[in-house]
Amino acid sequence: MKQTDQKITIALTGNPNSGKTTLFNTLTGSRQHVGNYPGITVEKKEGLVESAGYVLHFVDLPGTYSLTAYSQEELVARNFMVRENPDLVVDVVNAASLERNLYLAVQILELGAPLVLVLNMMDEVRKKGMTLDTGLLEQRMGCRVVETVARQGKGKKELIDTIISLNSRKEDFKSPLEISYGPDLDPALKEMEDIIRENAFLTDIYPARWVALKYLESDEEIISEGRRKSPDTSTRLEDVTNKVADHCLKTLKTYPEAVIADYRYGFISSLLKDVVTRDQQRQRIEMSDQLDKFLTHRLLGPLFMIFVLYMVYSLTFLVGDIPLSLIEDFFGWMGEVVRRTMPDGLLQSLVASGIIDGVGAVLSFVPLLMIIFFCIAFLEDSGYMARVAYMLDRVFRYFGLHGCSIMPFIVSGGIAGGCAVPGIMAARTLRSPKEKLATVLTAPFMTCGAKLPIFLLLAGVFFPANQALALFLITLLAWASALLVSKLLRATIIRGAATPFVMELPPYRLPTLQGLLIHTWERTWQYIKKAGTIILAISILIWAAMTFPQLPDNGFSDEEIQGVIAERDFRGLNTAPGFPANTDDITLEEEQIELVLAERQLAHSYAGRMGTFLEPVTSWAGFDWRINISLVGGFAAKEVIISTLGTAYSLEAGEEDDPTSLSDHIRQDPDWDTKRAVSLIIFVLLYAPCFVAVVAIARESGAWRWAVFAMVFNTVFAFGFSTAVYQTLKLFI
Amino acid sequence: MIIKQETESKPIDQFPDGSTVRIIHLNAGKGALSKLCALGLVPGTIVRVFINGKGPLKLRFRDTDLVIGRKFAEKILVRLVDDND
Numbered sequence: 001m002k003q004t005d006q007k008i009t010i011a012l013t014g015n016p017n018s019g020k021t022t023l024f025n026t027l028t029g030s031r032q033h034v035g036n037y038p039g040i041t042v043e044k045k046e047g048l049v050e051s052a053g054y055v056l057h058f059v060d061l062p063g064t065y066s067l068t069a070y071s072q073e074e075l076v077a078r079n080f081m082v083r084e085n086p087d088l089v090v091d092v093v094n095a096a097s098l099e100r101n102l103y104l105a106v107q108i109l110e111l112g113a114p115l116v117l118v119l120n121m122m123d124e125v126r127k128k129g130m131t132l133d134t135g136l137l138e139q140r141m142g143c144r145v146v147e148t149v150a151r152q153g154k155g156k157k158e159l160i161d162t163i164i165s166l167n168s169r170k171e172d173f174k175s176p177l178e179i180s181y182g183p184d185l186d187p188a189l190k191e192m193e194d195i196i197r198e199n200a201f202l203t204d205i206y207p208a209r210w211v212a213l214k215y216l217e218s219d220e221e222i223i224s225e226g227r228r229k230s231p232d233t234s235t236r237l238e239d240v241t242n243k244v245a246d247h248c249l250k251t252l253k254t255y256p257e258a259v260i261a262d263y264r265y266g267f268i269s270s271l272l273k274d275v276v277t278r279d280q281q282r283q284r285i286e287m288s289d290q291l292d293k294f295l296t297h298r299l300l301g302p303l304f305m306i307f308v309l310y311m312v313y314s315l316t317f318l319v320g321d322i323p324l325s326l327i328e329d330f331f332g333w334m335g336e337v338v339r340r341t342m343p344d345g346l347l348q349s350l351v352a353s354g355i356i357d358g359v360g361a362v363l364s365f366v367p368l369l370m371i372i373f374f375c376i377a378f379l380e381d382s383g384y385m386a387r388v389a390y391m392l393d394r395v396f397r398y399f400g401l402h403g404c405s406i407m408p409f410i411v412s413g414g415i416a417g418g419c420a421v422p423g424i425m426a427a428r429t430l431r432s433p434k435e436k437l438a439t440v441l442t443a444p445f446m447t448c449g450a451k452l453p454i455f456l457l458l459a460g461v462f463f464p465a466n467q468a469l470a471l472f473l474i475t476l477l478a479w480a481s482a483l484l485v486s487k488l489l490r491a492t493i494i495r496g497a498a499t500p501f502v503m504e505l506p507p508y509r510l511p512t513l514q515g516l517l518i519h520t521w522e523r524t525w526q527y528i529k530k531a532g533t534i535i536l537a538i539s540i541l542i543w544a545a546m547t548f549p550q551l552p553d554n555g556f557s558d559e560e561i562q563g564v565i566a567e568r569d570f571r572g573l574n575t576a577p578g579f580p581a582n583t584d585d586i587t588l589e590e591e592q593i594e595l596v597l598a599e600r601q602l603a604h605s606y607a608g609r610m611g612t613f614l615e616p617v618t619s620w621a622g623f624d625w626r627i628n629i630s631l632v633g634g635f636a637a638k639e640v641i642i643s644t645l646g647t648a649y650s651l652e653a654g655e656e657d658d659p660t661s662l663s664d665h666i667r668q669d670p671d672w673d674t675k676r677a678v679s680l681i682i683f684v685l686l687y688a689p690c691f692v693a694v695v696a697i698a699r700e701s702g703a704w705r706w707a708v709f710a711m712v713f714n715t716v717f718a719f720g721f722s723t724a725v726y727q728t729l730k731l732f733i
Numbered sequence: 734m735i736i737k738q739e740t741e742s743k744p745i746d747q748f749p750d751g752s753t754v755r756i757i758h759l760n761a762g763k764g765a766l767s768k769l770c771a772l773g774l775v776p777g778t779i780v781r782v783f784i785n786g787k788g789p790l791k792l793r794f795r796d797t798d799l800v801i802g803r804k805f806a807e808k809i810l811v812r813l814v815d816d817n818d
Contacts, residue, residue: 066767100773100796261770501804502801504797504799
């Protein structure tokens with residue numbers, strides 16, 4: 001930004017499915033996810049556009065239908081408009097559904113915010129055989145109206161020009177819109193406005209009439225704010241409210257909120273008179289309806305859904321396998337180069353075993369994740385994901401969840417490759433605290449992108465012919481566990497009645513490539529960043545835990561070395577393939593001593609001691625101390641599991657070993673068998689969420705005890721399950 | 734259609750696929766009421782019952798498709814209207 005550039009802050013608001021996020025992407029090209037599912041945008045996203053000496057600072061507010069205090073999204077949007085004082089508020093509306101979308105716009109005008117109305121999806125308006133008189137609408141609304149087709153980037157320039165031209169005329173906006181709310185409410189509103197003005201009650205923040213309206217709507221946020229400001233004035237306003245509410249209940253058998261909504265819609269109808277004209281001749285059968293006949297069919301719909309989910313996996317494996325092995329080879333080669341070129345010692349060990357192996361194991365899965373993220377983005381942006389929620393509502397209801405629980409589950413990795421952290425965040429759209437809590441606690445069971453590498457690795461080694469099927473079964477197990485545990489929780493510690501399900505079903509739309517790529521890249525980049533920062537730090541930490549304390553330097557007596565060799569002979573290591581039979585070869589002796597010493601060193605280290613300490617218990621599930629080390633590391637972040645195994649095997653192998661991949665190590669290790677692999681898969685799938693997810697659970701549930709519960713309960717549950725499976729398999733294998 | 738208009742209002746989930754109804758009353762608490770209003774389901778709105786099977790109902794009104802759980806739908810009291818109403 002140049003010094004001379006003037007900054008304009010613009011709040012971008014709108015209904016879910018109005019194309020607000022698509023417009024945001026088109027304007028700023030920002031890395032930002034776009035979805036058809038209501039409530040995807042929960043976080044505050046920002047982006048900059050430079051034009052004509054101005055810097056336009058866009059803030060993408062959560063998609064909302066209204067500005068009540070009933071949901072977090074609406075509060076966030078409202079508070080931003082009021083408290084942050086943006087220079088302009090751009091309300092993006094779906095022009096094909098203007099009446100309902102203007103409900104929010106009218107409330108923004110009542111708030112007195114400087115509004116620009118964006119009529120998006122003008123192409124759909126024309127397809128529907130509708131015409132809009134934008135000029136007339138502009139005149140009646142008293143604000144600028146800009147037509148756009150965000151998907152195609154149409155209207156982008158006009159919008160930017162409008163914003164810049166309006167910025168210099170901000171005084172034009174000052175008076176808030178006043179709507180008549182009829183003979184029952186208008187006198188009360190007038191009385192309340194007078195009280196508010198007399199006492200300068202919250203008038204520094206809100207328009208007087210708006211405060212009066214919010215009191216009539218029993219808006220908890222405003223009322224408690226009012227009570228803090230002036231209890232006396234608040235009481236007077238509440239008295240008027242109670243009188244009106246009584247009156248409404250007696251004469252109209254309704255609440256003031258319903259009367260207010262009714263008059264707002266009446267006002268919108270009068271705004272739209274002659275603005276919208278419909279081509280009555282054109283009784284088109286909508287494409288979405290045709291598609292829905294098949295895609296949400298009672299029998300074919302669910303079958304197709306399962307087919308779609310399975311295709312996502314298959315595609316991932318078919319396409320993703322090629323770059324996967326290339327990257328794996330690259331990091332193997334890098335490790336080899338470091339081992340050859342750097343002098344022996346701690347630094348070489350740190351770089352080769354701590355950094356390259358650790359991060360390499362994580363990064364090699366980026367291609368797979370990109371494909372999965374791309375598929376999810378396609379399903380979300382096309383509108384199919386909302387149908388999935390619709391079809392699954394009955395199932396979820398049975399398990400004490402909500403149709404909207406699908407989103408947290410899917411984002412967490414219901415379709416393998418998500419992340420529990422945004423998944424838990426996505427649960428914010430759930431209004432009922434109980435269903436939300438059950439969702440938040442069970443979503444971490446899903447196959448997140450960080451668990452995926454270990455599943456891919458083990459499936460590749462032990463089920464090479466059926467990798468896709470194995471992954472599919474793992475995902476089914478994740479779902480079954482999440483649903484059954486949720487049912488259990490909802491019947492015991494989180495009992496309570498179900499909350500109503502309601503959701504908009506957007507028409508099917510062909511996703512834009514830009515949206516898909518931005519979404520894919522954003523999620524992948526988050527994964528890479530995590531691998532590059534947290535994971536790297538933890539990888540080094542764990543390398544240190546596995547390296548220190550060091551064995552006394554060269555502190556081996558001849559007896560000890562003989563003992564080591566004897567131990568090795570006893571284990572039959574010198575008969576392993578690749579070892580020449582000539583035991584007099586001194587280099588070979590040294591190599592073998594190195595190998596055993598490395599293993600002793602690891603066992604001697606802090607991590608090794610902890611792993612050994614836990615081994616008597618974990619051996620019930622088939623885990624040795626090495627696996628234990630990596631699982632302990634997995635509490636910090638699941639990516640660490642695989643990088644720790646990589647580090648452990650690399651260290652154990654010693655410096656002279658071939659830079660073979662972790663999967664080769666596991667394939668050749670006689671301790672690894674199918675039952676251990678299955679047991680480990682189950683444990684990794686179900687045990688404690690990573691600490692970032694734990695923090696998210698604490699925040700979303702509002703209590704740390706639920707976070708602690710998730711850690712303890714999930715680990716105990718996972719261990720019980722793994723042990724049962726391991727012991728059962730032991731009987732048969 | 735005088736006879737139909739005089740009949741008592743009934744919850745919307747009791748109407749079969751393809752019915753066109755008018756919302757008479759919302760028998761809902763404050764939170765649910767506010768949600769219904771924000772979505773545009775206020776008394777007087779004409780709603781087409783698109784799909785009413787075993788799961789959530791699919792409704793069409795004000796150029797929007799909405800799916801709504803059965804428990805929620807029970808709160809919306811409606812009356813049948815003629816298609817040309």
